[in-house]
Amino acid sequence: MSTTQRRHEVRVFPAGAAERQGARAGVASRTVVMVIDAAYAAGLVAVGYAVWAGVRLLRGPRRFAWPEIGLEVIVTVALLVAVSILASAWSSTGRSPGARLMGLRVIGPGGTPPGFVRSLLRALTCVMFPIGLFWSAFSARNASLQDLVFSTIVVYDWHERTPAPAG
Amino acid sequence: MDRIPIGEHQEEPDNVVRLPSTSGSPDPTDEEMSYEDALAADADADFDEDESEAAPGSQIAGLMEQGVRVGAGLFAAGANALADALRATMPAGDDEAEHTDPAATIAGAGLGAAVTAAEVAAGAAKQVADTIGPAITWLVEPRFAKDAGEMAAGATRLLDGQWKASQAELVNAASSFLQVLVPEIAESLADQVDLTSLVRDRVDVNAIVDDVDIERILERVDLDALVDRIDVNEIVDRVDLERAAQRLPIDAVVDRVDVNAIVDRVDVDRIVDRTDLVGIVDRLDLTAIAHEVIEDVDLPRVIRESSGAMAGETVRTVRMQGMNADQLVARVVDSVLRREARDLAAHPAQDDA
Incomplete structure (x- = not known):
């Protein structure tokens, strides 16, 4: 029954997509994911900045001025936001916002989303050393440096359902 | 007086007239006796005193006498019946009424006179050949002039007695005559008359049938017993059912059947209860049916709409x-690095297991 179910389930996908479900994703898709996630984080920071400015406007409209925030602060905040987004997303569903759009999923050694610590550390390394992603272009198994360090893999997974822990 | 038992006499009277008959007589001895001999014998029996066998008028006289006898017998029978009827209307009397019954006495007197007249006529006829003197002498006898009333009463009694004496004889003669004559007449009548056409022309059969009380007749008919005697099976065997069915207007019958009413009366639940649904399902190729259904269903759309998260066409295009x-990057890199295609299986170890 499960075989039949799977066979008809993969028909959902376009030609060429079904057989690649569960396969390791390549550098192009993952780069797109990284860009999207970065933009998402930047957007969140921008929204936060706008909200903060709005609050300030409401508190003193006469003396309102755009908050002057140092670049270091902004970058630091943006990185923190990105780390928190990625860590929470990977540890929960394995999907960051960009991965959700592109149909990718990060899974740990058990085939399930990685734990929080593993996700947090991976997120920190990804944010601090994003160039590590491009190792997947040369890796024989599409593994980035972070994947190699934290024993994670990134796969095509268009299924909405989050894989449950085995056993 | 007794009733005259017409036609009940078993013993043959000796003075019966034997008419010539083609059917023959039951008594063989009578066949040899000719018509004239019988008349002569009768004349001998009745006229012992004046025996003149060779007289030429004796045959005529015998015939006349016998005719008068027969007429007197017929008259006597009618007179007896009349007397009985008259007596029946009178109040019941004692035994002596038989002797003093005026009606009977008068009737007997009349009959006696008839007998006497017959004898006189016979005698007169017989004496035509000789002389008519004695008859005249008898008529003008001085006795008639003596005492008219006494003589009349005496004559009446005498005549009555004479009637009684010859009553049985006369009746026998008449009945014998009728026994022979009536069947002959009836037979000749039947030959001449077409009774069937007569009845058809003269009888109003419809009127008779109208008068018949059919209900009363039916009441007296035991229909159950009649039906019991009928072999229904044999009748059914002789019925050509095929032919009868062909003459039935089946379409008209079907048109009059209310199929909806019949269906309303069908207990569908009970039928379903008695049906082996599991057996039917087991015989179905559910997998093939499911495949056909899935082929016809736009599953991507169904999943998209049900999950709400599955990307639309644009997203799928981007993903593809x-x-x-x-794949392109990997192929370029692999070709640059001059190595084989990548093994992109997520968990080879798990797949092997």
Whole structure:
């Protein structure tokens, strides 16, 4: 029954997509994911900045001025936001916002989303050393440096359902 | 007086007239006796005193006498019946009424006179050949002039006695005559008359049938017993059912059947209860049916709409392009690095297991 179910389930996908479900994703898709996630984080920071400015406007409209925030602060905040987004997303569903759009999923050694610590550390390394992603272009198994360090893999997974822990 | 038992006499009277008959007589001895001999014998029996066998008028006289006898017998029978009827209307008397019954006495007197007249006529006829003197002498006898009333009464009694004496004889003669004559007449009548056409022309059969009380007749008919005697099976065997069915207007019958009413009376639940649904399902190729259904269903759309998260066409295009880009990069890199195609299986160890 499960075989039949799977066979008809993969028909959902376009030609060429079904057989690649569960396969390791390549550098192009993952780069797109990284860009999207970065933009998402930047957007969140921008929204936060706008909200903060709005609050300030409401508190003193006469003396309102755009908050002057140092670049270091902004970058630091943006990185923190990105780390928190990625860590929470990977540890929960394995999907960051960009991965959700592109149909990718990060899974740990058990085939399930990685734990929080593993996700947090991976997120920190990804944010601090994003160039590590491009190792997947040369890796024989599409593994980035972070994947190699934290024993994670990134796969095509268009299924909405989050894989449950085995056993 | 007794009733005259017409036609009940078993013993043959000796003075019966034997008419010539083609049917023959039951008594063989009578066949040899000719008509004239019988007349002569009768004349001998009645006229012992004046025996003159060779007289030429004796045959005529015998015939006349016998005719008068027969007429007197017929008259006597009617007179007896009349007397009985008259007596029946009178109040019941004692035994002596038989002797003093005026009606009977008068009737007997009349009959006696008839007998006497017959004898006189016979005698007169007989004496035509000789002389008519004695008859005249008898008529003008001085006795008639003596005492008219006494003589009349005496004559009446005498005549009555003479009637009684010859009553049985006369009746026998008449009945014998009628026994022979009536069947002959009836037979000749039947030959002449077409009774069937007569009845058809003269009888109003419809009127008779109208008078018949059919209900009363039916009441007296035991229909159950009649039906019991009928072999229904044999009748049914002789019925050509096929032919009868062909003459039935089946369409008209079907048109009059209310199929909806019949269906309303069908207990569908009970039928379903008695049906082996599991057996039917087991015989179905559910897998093939499911495949056919899935082929016809736009599953991507169904999943998209049900999950709400499955990407639309644009997203799927982007994803496919990403996949293709991944493949392209890998192929370029692999070709540059001069190595074999990548093993992109997620968990080879798990797949092997």
